[in-house]
Amino acid sequence: MRNPTLYELQHPGHDPEEESQAHHHPFLQHHFEDLGQQHEASNLGMWFFVAQEILFFGGIFCAYFVYREMYPEAWKAGSHHQNWQIGLFNTIVLIGSSLTMALAVWGAQGAKRKFTTLMLALTLVLGTVFVGVKGYEYREHIHEGLFPGAMFTYVDPNPALTGGVQLFMTFYFAMTGLHALHMIIGAGLLIYFIRRAWRGDFGEEYYGPVEIMGLYWHFVDIVWIFLFPLLYLV
Amino acid sequence: MTTTTIEDAPFIEPSATAPRNYLNDEYGVLSWLLTRDHKRIAILYLFSVTIFFFVGGIFAFLMRLELLTPEGDMFTSDTYNKLFTLHGIVMIFFFLIPAIPAVIGNFILPIMLGAKDLAFPRINLLSWYIYILGGSFGVFVIIAGGVDTGWTFYTPFSTQYSNSHVFLTTLGAFITGFSSILTGLNFLVTIHRMRAPGLTWFRLPLFVWSMYATSVVIMLATPVLAITLVLLMIERVLGVGIFDPKLGGDPVLYQHMFWFYSHPAVYIMILPGMAVISECVAAFTRKKIFGYKFVAFSSLGIAFLGFLVWAHHLFVAGISIYSAMIFSFLSMIVAVPSAIKVFNWTATMYKASVSWQTPMLYVLGFIGLFTIGGVTGLFLAALGIDVHVHDSYFVVAHFHYIMVGGTIMAYLAGIHYWWPKITGRMYPEWWARLSALLIFVGFNLTFFPQFLVGYVGMPRRYHAYAPEFQVLNVLSTAGATILAAGYLLPMFYLAWSLKFGRKAGTNPWGAVGLEWATASPPPKENFHETPTVTWEAYDYPAFLKAMRETQETKHA
Numbered sequence: 001m002r003n004p005t006l007y008e009l010q011h012p013g014h015d016p017e018e019e020s021q022a023h024h025h026p027f028l029q030h031h032f033e034d035l036g037q038q039h040e041a042s043n044l045g046m047w048f049f050v051a052q053e054i055l056f057f058g059g060i061f062c063a064y065f066v067y068r069e070m071y072p073e074a075w076k077a078g079s080h081h082q083n084w085q086i087g088l089f090n091t092i093v094l095i096g097s098s099l100t101m102a103l104a105v106w107g108a109q110g111a112k113r114k115f116t117t118l119m120l121a122l123t124l125v126l127g128t129v130f131v132g133v134k135g136y137e138y139r140e141h142i143h144e145g146l147f148p149g150a151m152f153t154y155v156d157p158n159p160a161l162t163g164g165v166q167l168f169m170t171f172y173f174a175m176t177g178l179h180a181l182h183m184i185i186g187a188g189l190l191i192y193f194i195r196r197a198w199r200g201d202f203g204e205e206y207y208g209p210v211e212i213m214g215l216y217w218h219f220v221d222i223v224w225i226f227l228f229p230l231l232y233l234v
Numbered sequence: 235m236t237t238t239t240i241e242d243a244p245f246i247e248p249s250a251t252a253p254r255n256y257l258n259d260e261y262g263v264l265s266w267l268l269t270r271d272h273k274r275i276a277i278l279y280l281f282s283v284t285i286f287f288f289v290g291g292i293f294a295f296l297m298r299l300e301l302l303t304p305e306g307d308m309f310t311s312d313t314y315n316k317l318f319t320l321h322g323i324v325m326i327f328f329f330l331i332p333a334i335p336a337v338i339g340n341f342i343l344p345i346m347l348g349a350k351d352l353a354f355p356r357i358n359l360l361s362w363y364i365y366i367l368g369g370s371f372g373v374f375v376i377i378a379g380g381v382d383t384g385w386t387f388y389t390p391f392s393t394q395y396s397n398s399h400v401f402l403t404t405l406g407a408f409i410t411g412f413s414s415i416l417t418g419l420n421f422l423v424t425i426h427r428m429r430a431p432g433l434t435w436f437r438l439p440l441f442v443w444s445m446y447a448t449s450v451v452i453m454l455a456t457p458v459l460a461i462t463l464v465l466l467m468i469e470r471v472l473g474v475g476i477f478d479p480k481l482g483g484d485p486v487l488y489q490h491m492f493w494f495y496s497h498p499a500v501y502i503m504i505l506p507g508m509a510v511i512s513e514c515v516a517a518f519t520r521k522k523i524f525g526y527k528f529v530a531f532s533s534l535g536i537a538f539l540g541f542l543v544w545a546h547h548l549f550v551a552g553i554s555i556y557s558a559m560i561f562s563f564l565s566m567i568v569a570v571p572s573a574i575k576v577f578n579w580t581a582t583m584y585k586a587s588v589s590w591q592t593p594m595l596y597v598l599g600f601i602g603l604f605t606i607g608g609v610t611g612l613f614l615a616a617l618g619i620d621v622h623v624h625d626s627y628f629v630v631a632h633f634h635y636i637m638v639g640g641t642i643m644a645y646l647a648g649i650h651y652w653w654p655k656i657t658g659r660m661y662p663e664w665w666a667r668l669s670a671l672l673i674f675v676g677f678n679l680t681f682f683p684q685f686l687v688g689y690v691g692m693p694r695r696y697h698a699y700a701p702e703f704q705v706l707n708v709l710s711t712a713g714a715t716i717l718a719a720g721y722l723l724p725m726f727y728l729a730w731s732l733k734f735g736r737k738a739g740t741n742p743w744g745a746v747g748l749e750w751a752t753a754s755p756p757p758k759e760n761f762h763e764t765p766t767v768t769w770e771a772y773d774y775p776a777f778l779k780a781m782r783e784t785q786e787t788k789h790a
Binding site: 029030031033037040041042044045048049051052053055056057058059060062063066067070071148149150152163164166167170174178 | 349350351352353354355415419420422423424426427428453454455456457458460461462464465468471472473474475476481482483484487491494759764
């Protein structure tokens with residue numbers, strides 16, 4: 001004995017073998033109905049991913065604020081070891097990379113193959129400059145004995161603050177390190193997209209991946225916009 | 235219908251006409267390891283979580299053996315610490331959290347939505363590989379000598395004093411977290427963007443609502459655990475004092491951050507259970523779920539309120555009395571949406587012609603045990619009682635009633651309910667009922683005595699105890715033996731059913747819902763043509779009426 005399904009009952013004489021013969025875009029994945037649905041799904045996915053990232057960074061920001069409340073003096077002393085001119089330079093570099101990223105999305109929408117590739121490459125260059133400068137700053141800090149743990153040899157003029165400065169530097173390295181890790185992952189993705197853009201994959205119908213890449217890149221930039229004042233300017 | 239075609243054409247080779255489904259579409263190990271089919275990924279998860287379940291179960295059983303006698307005569311206290319730690323870590327991170335979403339959800343959710351697959355099939359496969367990577371850290375730690383911090387990794391013990399493999403374990407938990415984040419993200423996007431035409435939000439099965447709520451919690455809570463574990467690893471590796479009071483850190487902050495994830499994680503574990511229960515209640519009572527919208531929104535309510543109660547784990551950790559009072563109040567509020575669900579399921583069963591197949595037996599078990607677990611949760615939310623029973627076996631019994639009595643009962647209900655859909659075969663009903671009975675009896679015998687022994691003062695996490703607690707502990711160990719038998723039985727009869735089980739057919743339960751509108755096992759693309767939904771969720775009255783009419787026309 002076999003129970004009919006509600007669907008069968010409501011669609012008598014329906015032939016399930018009848019396949020739709022719609023036109024398929026080469027980048028339309030089989031499980032989506034059309035490119036519009038695919039685009040919306042990928043976009044939403046990246047927004048959810050960004051939400052997840054906000055909570056990820058949110059946790060360490062929260063811990064930062066707790067200790068900032070507990071040790072305001074040490075936090076002040078620690079931030080004096082940051083070179084705000086270098087930080088500002090890096091901030092400008094990063095905002096510039098956001099601009100080139102946004103232009104790349106615009107170029108992809110308009111199927112401007114060379115322009116898109118150029119803008120993505122510029123974004124990659126600016127991102128690399130940022131990470132390079134960050135590396136230089138790290139080297140300076142390590143040189144000063146400010147890297148937390150066994151390598152921490154720094155003694156504050158006010159010795160009572162030394163422990164707090166180490167805590168500040170722990171947060172400094174953890175927060176900027178996680179941020180730099182996101183930049184490096186973003187750079188890797190950029191290389192992949194430069195290749196695809198040069199190949200001419202993107203156009204009016206299909207530019208979603210570049211747009212999603214842009215969402216990620218802008219998010220990582222915004223994290224820096226918060227990190228810069230919190231760690232350099234206090 | 236397809237089978238009659240085969241019988242009518244005996245001269246065509248069977249392989250050419252055998253109905254193609256997701257299982258026989260491709261063959262070979264690689265066709266499984268590189269699959270992007272959500273159904274095959276669900277099977278991969280089914281195997282992996284089952285292995286971890288039995289590994290975690292062995293740890294539990296060894297603990298129960300140790301606790302047969304008051305003296306710590308079987309294991310040293312050090313080994314015992316490692317046993318309960320590994321039991322907790324394996325069961326929570328590697329079994330309970332992925333079990334229902336990644337196995338049942340992965341398989342059923344896209345079909346329920348009338349979709350061909352999840353929105354991101356490759357990310358779905360990636361999540362399984364991440365899970366396996368995290369899990370292999372867990373396995374490595376088990377082989378290399380274990381970890382003894384308790385599954386909560388409380389600082390400063392975990393960062394400064396423990397000599398066990400804390401770093402590798404937390405790294406494993408950190409990695410596994412991303413596997414569940416990716417699953418949650420995939421579910422959310424799929425529910426938003428991949429619903430079949432006509433499948434409006436309020437026509438969704440309650441399973442989908444509950445999975446939606448679960449995914450929101452996974453997405454917003456897990457990253458906080460990830461960053462907390464990162465800070466813990468930094469502290470342990472560098473020897474700095476993020477959470478160490480001796481170096482200026484704050485251990486209570488660690489507890490806040492840990493429980494900001496880990497309390498919502500309780501809802502990551504129980505909400506999918508509730509998802510399964512809603513489906514089974516409707517199918518075996520052949521009724522619409524009483525108060526559909528209330529049950530749907532109570533899932534979101536639990537997800538939301540679940541974020542506001544974490545500090546009830548810190549009542550004796552030195553938080554201020556005012557925040558303790560507020561968290562106590564909020565913790566009690568969470569009971570409201572949970573109670574709405576229990577009342578509505580019960581109201582659905584009222585005056586229904588209930589059929590007592592195995593999934594429904596598990597449902598009854600779930601409702602009873604979850605209620606006991608929930609009400610004792612209220613005891614613990616009350617400040618005064620919590621101080622009395624804190625860190626006692628009362629707490630152990632409470633959360634096992636939720637996690638084992640709730641989630642695992644629901645998991646087994648779901649496995650039995652969808653088994654015919656997954657495999658195309660029925661499980662043997664008699665054996666399944668026997669195992670459900672064994673599990674119910676064994677569970678209660680294991681954990682009810684722990685309420686009593688905890689209330690009179692037996693602390694958790696010790697390998698030795700005062701002799702006057704022995705009777706209750708022996709009962710508990712006896713129950714664990716029965717429980718183990720109950721868990722082992724399905725391994726055998728479900729495997730048996732793969733070859734010898736009765737063919738299930740498309741819709742063995744006579745249930746509504748899109749997953750019962752496609753073949754068992756489903757074809758690779760789930761539906762040959764995207765279905766259009768024209769009915770409300772659980773529209774059993776229309777279904778039964780339509781079925782009567784077809785039968786009348788047949789007879790006429």
